[in-house]
Amino acid sequence: MTLATFPASEPKPSWTRYFTFNTDAKVIGIQYIVLAFFFFLVGGLLAMIIRGELITPEADLVDRTVYNGIYTMHGTVMLFLFVFPVLNGLNNLLIPTMIGAPDMAFPRLNAVAFWLVPIFGVLLMSSFFVPGGPAYSGWWSYPPVSIQNPLGHLVSGQGLWLTAVALSGVSSIMGAVNFVTTIIRMRAPGMGWFRMPVFCWTALAAQSLQLIGLPSLTGGAIMLLMDLVAGTSFYDPAGGGDPVLYQHFFWFYSHPAVYVIILPVFGIFSELFPVYSRKPLFGYVYVAVASFIIVGLGLVVWVHHMFPSGVPEWMRNLFMFTTMLIAVPTGVKVFAWLGTLWRGKIRLTTPMLFCLGGLFNFVFAGVTGIMLATVPIDIHVSNTYFVVGHFHYVIYGAAVLGIFAAIYHWFPKFTGRMPYEGLGKVHFLLTFVGANLNFLPMHPLGLMGMPRRVSSYDPEFTFWNVIASLGAFLLGVSVIPFLLNMVSSWVRGPRATHNPWNAIGLEWLLPSPPAEDNFGEHVPVVLSRPYGYGSGEPLVEHQAEIEAALIQAEQLESAR
Amino acid sequence: MTTAYPTPTPAPEGHHAEGHESHNLTGFIIFLCSESVIFLAFFSGYALLKTSALDWLPPGVDGLEWQMPLINSIVLVSSSGTIYLAERAMAKGSLWGFRAFWLLTMALGAYFLYGQAVEWSSLKFGFTSGTFGGTFYLLTGFHGLHVATGVFLMTLMLIKSFIPGNYKGGEQGVQATSLFWHFVDVIWIILFLLIYVWQRS
Structure with missing residues (x-):
């Protein structure tokens, strides 16, 4: 074994890098998360207005039209400017460090995808100041409500809403291409599919759903925008169009979007329960594979949002059945977590x-x-x-x-x-x-x-x-x-030390915070799954030496 | 201050490819798969609107001429062949052979766009003529945009081929552009069948 050296304390990078076009996934991850929490406060403020209005039966706090705009923006901000960005932030921080990659596959594309978020965020916020106010047709923007433009201005709240959602889609697709490519191509040596952390499995599943589902919403939104500004009649029955068609396009993406949100959270549960109950993840293979069963089933349940929309009887029954089937893979996961907690040393x-x-x-x-x-x-x-x-x-x-x-x-x-x-x-x-x-x-x-x-x-x-x-x-x-x-x-x-929770995983074999290129040239060879709690098996080759080096560096650091 | 850090044994081949260049094609293929879903959405929307319409054709229109689009189809399908020949020429190391077939492909693509423009200008209905006009221009327009993008990408690749030493040992940009061109071609075949062949409602 040869010994390489690395500087224990690099010059501390300036905090101003968080405000620049930086291509380091760890910087981008924090940018995503901080920006998302800014919008969390915006969406939360709107929620406070909604609940303030609803504390009395009368409409006495805000005007009814304003109220329509507020709940529409609350939903839109929370989904497109909080949940998706915050999850992309976690993906940026966790995927490269968990699989031992120096960065994402396409660092510049990654930065572009991030910087689109504040752009469409500002665009969406600006709709509060256009004549007629923001979009008021609910976060789902169903026609015929969403294709009304009573004031006749070219720039309307609804038009800005559609543009912002389209940009959000572009950003998410860029992100998804990046995450999927990174997971497929850049895993550490020895990290086969079934040695990959469950968070990466769920992120891969969620991002695949983005790739399959999102274009459907984009297509539907393009047609809606044409109806709104160009005078077509895709969704307007007066010109032979069909408003229910939009609902299909919308829910074909927006139901799976729920899985895009919840799958990484399943990944978080699967990572954290073993750490804090000191036991291996129960049924790792089933938990990992169930993510993709959820992807498959999740793509064929969308009509359950449209049961009252005049869909045929056979369609209702079919989609009721597929929707209930989703309970099976999710149930598998819930039981796996309970199995992990069972008789564990809960902290x-x-x-x-x-x-x-x-x-x-x-x-x-x-x-x-x-x-x-x-x-x-x-x-x-x-x-x-x-x-x-x-x-x-x-x-x-x-x-x-x-x-x-x-x-x-x-x-x-x-x-x-x-x-x-x-x-x-x-x-x-x-x-x-x-x-x-x-x-x-x-x-x-x-x-x-x-x-x-x-x-x-x-x-x-x-x-x-x-x-x-x-x-x-x-x-x-x-x-x-x-x-x-x-x-x-x-x-x-x-x-913080390199591993304050005594957790197993490649990211815990890096200093806190990690160097810009993570492991750099010294990517360890992975020997097992990151859930060997209680077994004492090493995760990687030369684990003892790596940990000793990290502890030595920490001692030198604290001695200074 | 430096610290000893153990170097792992050399990586087994496969996963950890060096540089970012080698991931580009993977990323592009993933993107194309995603892009195809937009077309799928438009195609299924077209089929749904058409099968449920009471009066599909706007008044004064009794169908679409198919002769000229058929010529256009033949042009586009054969351009898939010429781009394949261009790629093969490059694989054999013949840069001029590559440029010749590449330019021919660009010419065929440009001719397709010209044919599309001629067809559009001769039509008696517009974008707002009901769902028929709307979906027709949406589908052909969105596809035409992809053809134009393809021609643009090919122009870039052609210019890059004149930078000395650039295309030694293959070039992922050329592979990606070629893949994109085949994709645009397949989409057109489906579009032609849906719009021009399936005319009875």
Whole structure:
């Protein structure tokens, strides 16, 4: 074995690099995450206005038209400017370090994909200032509402919305091509498919869905834009068009988009449960392969969003069946996580609490999901708060909690500082209680028949709405300990060692934070899966020497 | 200050390819697969609108002429052959053979665009003439945009071929452009069958 040398402490790079066109995936990852949380605050503020309006039955806080614009922008901002960017940020940080690659396959394309996000973000925000206000047809932009342009201006809120969503699509496709190529081509020596971390499996599955699904939305959106500005009639029955056609295009992507969001979160659960229960991931192969079964099935369930849209009976039954089948691969995963936790040495750290809370909420969302897949129930509760409650349990309850878990877990690796546990636990408590208080009451409201997207409602719905609004304000408060924790830990938190959680994985064999090219020339040869907790088997060749070198460098660093 | 760091045994061949150049083709193929879904969306939208329409053709229009588009199809399909010959010439090391067939392919592509423009200008319906006009111009226009992109890419590759030593040992840009051209060709065949051959509603 030859010994190479590497500088233990490189000159500290300037923080201003986060504001430049940088091609290092770790810089881009943090850029994505920080920008996403800026928009999280914007979307959250809109949510506070919505819940403030709904705390009383009367429409008394904002004008009805403004309210329509606010919920449309809330959904659009949260999906396209928060969830997708934050997940792409995690992909950027984790994929190259987990597979031992120096960077993404196409670093410049990566930077372009990131910088499109603030561009379309500004474009979308600017729609608040055009005549007629922002788009008001809901995040799904169904025609005929979305092809109305009563003021007749060429630049309308809806037009800007469509342009922003199209740019978001371009950015996501660039990202997806990059992530898939990186995972296929740049894995460390010895890392066969079934030695790859589950997070990479789920990221690969999610990004494949982007590649297959997103062009359908883009195609549909181009036709919608033509109807809006060029006078065609693709979706206008007066000219022989069909508004339901748009719903097909939209949901062919936007249902799988839910899996694009939740699959990486499954990956996060699969990475974190073994670390914090000190046991190997139960049923690794099944968990990995189930991701692709979800991809396959996820592409043939979209019509369940359209049961009341006049689709034929056979189609309803077929898509009810395929939708229910999704419960099988997701169930496999849930049981694998429970199997991992079973008799493990559970450590209730902040990331673990977020994972457990996320899993709890996900199972609840899964149960209401099966209810919604059933045609008679769906038709009864379609367009009510039951649906709103269901998808907020998925997106906030499961996905956002999983994202927080990932941020707390990998924060030391990429900043070199430890987050504070106390603030983290307060954040968890507020988030978990707030989310359940906010979204649980939406289910009885929906069953009672309260429609979504209304600013006033029958007084009989008041009780549950007040509870939901209180929960929402609690969620609003919950971001304070989070932001405090992130900023103060990053600036002056305790120094993180290379492996503070005693976790297994290539990323934990790098210094915290890693050098710009990660392992550089010295990519270790992978010997096993990264889940050998309790077995004592090494993950890579020469593991003891690598760890000794890292510890030595840390000791030298702290001695200075 | 430096620290001893163990170097692993040499990597087994396969995964860790050096440089970014070698990933380009993989990335491009992934992109093309994704791009084909937009066409799939347009094609299925066309079929759905057509089969459910009460009056498919706008008043005063009784179908599309197919002779000229057929000539155009033959031109485009044969250009797939010439681009293959260009690639083969390059593989054999004949740079001038490559340039000749490459230029021929570009000419055929340009002729296709010219034919498309002539056809468009002779039509009696526009983009806003119902779903028939809308889908016709959307499909042919979106495909035409791809043909134009292909010709543009070929121009770039042709210019690059004059930089000395650039194309020694093959060139991924040429492979990618050629792949793109075949893709555009296959899309046209499906489009021709859907729009010009399947005329009865």
